[in-house]
Amino acid sequence: xxxxxxxxxxxxxxxxxxxxxxxxxxxxxxxxxxxxxxxxxxxxxxxxxxxxxxxxxxxxxxxxxxxxxxxxxxxxxxxxxxxxxxxxxxxxxxxxxxxxxxxxxxxxxxxxxxxxxxxxxxxxxxxxxxxxxxxxxxxxxxxxxxxxxxxxxxxxxxxxxxxxxxxxxxxxxxxxxxxxxxxxxxxxxxxxxxxxxxxxxxxxxxxxxxxxxxxxxxxxxxxxxxxxxxxxxxxxxxxxxxxxxxxxxxxxxxxxxxxxxxxxxxxxxxxxxxxxxxxxxxxxxxxxxxxxxxxxxxxxxxxxxxxxxxxxxxxxxxxxxxxxxxxxxxxxxxxxxxxxxxxxxxxxxxxxxxxxxxxxxxxxxxxxxxxxxxxxxxxxxxxxxxxxxxxxxxxxxxxxxxxxxxxxxxxxxxxxxxx
RNA sequence: GCGGCUUUGGUGAAGUGGUUAACACACUGGAUUGUGGCUCCAGCAUGCAUGGGUUCGACCCCCAUAAGUCGCCCCA
Numbered sequence: 001x002x003x004x005x006x007x008x009x010x011x012x013x014x015x016x017x018x019x020x021x022x023x024x025x026x027x028x029x030x031x032x033x034x035x036x037x038x039x040x041x042x043x044x045x046x047x048x049x050x051x052x053x054x055x056x057x058x059x060x061x062x063x064x065x066x067x068x069x070x071x072x073x074x075x076x077x078x079x080x081x082x083x084x085x086x087x088x089x090x091x092x093x094x095x096x097x098x099x100x101x102x103x104x105x106x107x108x109x110x111x112x113x114x115x116x117x118x119x120x121x122x123x124x125x126x127x128x129x130x131x132x133x134x135x136x137x138x139x140x141x142x143x144x145x146x147x148x149x150x151x152x153x154x155x156x157x158x159x160x161x162x163x164x165x166x167x168x169x170x171x172x173x174x175x176x177x178x179x180x181x182x183x184x185x186x187x188x189x190x191x192x193x194x195x196x197x198x199x200x201x202x203x204x205x206x207x208x209x210x211x212x213x214x215x216x217x218x219x220x221x222x223x224x225x226x227x228x229x230x231x232x233x234x235x236x237x238x239x240x241x242x243x244x245x246x247x248x249x250x251x252x253x254x255x256x257x258x259x260x261x262x263x264x265x266x267x268x269x270x271x272x273x274x275x276x277x278x279x280x281x282x283x284x285x286x287x288x289x290x291x292x293x294x295x296x297x298x299x300x301x302x303x304x305x306x307x308x309x310x311x312x313x314x315x316x317x318x319x320x321x322x323x324x325x326x327x328x329x330x331x332x333x334x335x336x337x338x339x340x341x342x343x344x345x346x347x348x349x350x351x352x353x354x355x356x357x358x359x360x361x362x363x364x365x366x367x368x369x370x371x372x373x374x375x376x377x378x379x380x381x382x383x384x385x386x387x388x389x390x391x392x393x394x395x396x397x398x399x400x401x402x403x404x405x406x407x408x409x410x411x412x413x414x415x416x417x418x419x
Numbered sequence: 420g421c422g423g424c425u426u427u428g429g430u431g432a433a434g435u436g437g438u439u440a441a442c443a444c445a446c447u448g449g450a451u452u453g454u455g456g457c458u459c460c461a462g463c464a465u466g467c468a469u470g471g472g473u474u475c476g477a478c479c480c481c482c483a484u485a486a487g488u489c490g491c492c493c494c495a
Contacts, residue, residue, distance in 0.1 A: 007487095058493095060494080063493090081494095114492095116486090116488090117487090117489075118489085124495070128495090193492080268494095277494075279494060282495060283495095365454060366449095366454070366455075367455095368454085369455040369456095401456095
């Protein structure tokens with residue numbers, strides 16, 4: 001118990017931290033190229049923010065939040081996603097005053113109380129992007145391109161981009177109604193979950209796997225046939241921009257996002273080999289959210305990707321970077337008398353900007369050489385009685401297996417010029 | 420939240436109702452006096468997820484709990 005991390009959490013150990021840094025570096029590169037700036041928001045917020053932002057009735061809010069009362073009696077919640085917080089920060093800090101279009105990205109921990117599985121953690125990490133203040137479909141396309149570009153820059157293959165439009169407040173109600181009318185005669189044939197969904201969110205019935213094969217499903221009205229002129233025009237624009245950019249996608253009229261705030265464009269990127277948790281990225285437009293949270297009506301688009309899932313996909317495709325250690329110099333001290341001079345030399349090497357290590361356990365020379373080899377040291381600097389007397393070190397090139405005695409004043413230059 | 424499977428040392432793992440729990444890798448030490456990556460030798464689980472129970476006796480049987488994993492659900 002004491003020696004176990006809480007269920008659904010995981011230590012990121014030194015041997016995998018390199019992979020995380022690698023991915024985060026790609027994120028920062030791409031966001032800079034697309035003009036998105038980093039924002040860091042608190043890990044917890046007032047519970048109410050998520051009720052408002054994500055929506056009551058969603059699974060995330062109803063059954064998956066880490067909510068608790070703090071010592072001041074306030075109800076706070078560990079963020080289950082970052083869009084609500086980003087919008088909150090946007091409004092609170094009046095970022096809309098800086099420019100018409102605010103482009104943000106974030107990287108950080110999110111928390112959801114789910115049953116853990118590979119690719120589904122209770123504490124997990126997302127990278128996400130939000131573009132606030134512009135209704136033009138070019139922004140939808142830009143966001144999707146950014147997501148694809150990110151995944152492609154990592155070398156990932158076999159990704160599938162699905163696209164849909166979920167309409168807006170002026171056309172969705174009509175679609176809901178059309179769906180309900182269509183399903184009403186089949187109500188008894190639907191699965192238990194879908195009977196509940198019928199009233200609350202009939203769109204989700206389309207997404208149901210249990211009912212997917214039933215005959216009447218195929219004939220259900222498609223939202224893309226019910227979009228208002230504005231939404232249809234917008235959707236077509238997004239598609240043509242993506243096509244022009246050479247991005248392949250698949251229209252999926254059944255793609256429905258689980259969070260209430262989505263409007264118009266909805267998309268998802270999947271990597272099928274991940275199994276049940278194959279959605280690597282997902283997002284869309286949320287034109288109503290900012291107003292819902294008390295701001296002026298402001299259009300916005302965003303997406304998020306799960307970093308654990310990205311890392312899993314990288315691992316499956318053998319795309320993780322080499323974790324090989326690299327050390328410039330390993331100081332080998334022989335005998336008691338060499339300890340202090342060796343330590344002094346070690347610090348001089350480090351002071352010169354070199355990566356330098358030594359053993360502190362007073363081990364045999366052989367053992368120290370072994371360590372040097374394991375550390376990936378380019379040079380071993382052997383310091384024994386003779387060398388100390390001569391104010392020199394034995395400099396051994398570990399790759400070439402050659403060595404020569406070098407005076408202490410010259411070692412650093414020797415290493416620097418040869419490494 | 421639901422159903423299935425799994426759980427042996429630092430790691431990958433073999434194994435049997437009964438006196439010493441294979442093997443490999445890793446690690447530590449050694450094989451000439453001050454030299455790594457190859458080779459050879461030695462050491463390295465009083466313990467088989469945890470807690471109960473059955474039994475003369477359980478790591479191997481039963482129950483519970485926990486964690487992991489697959490699928491559902493959900494989503495990133």
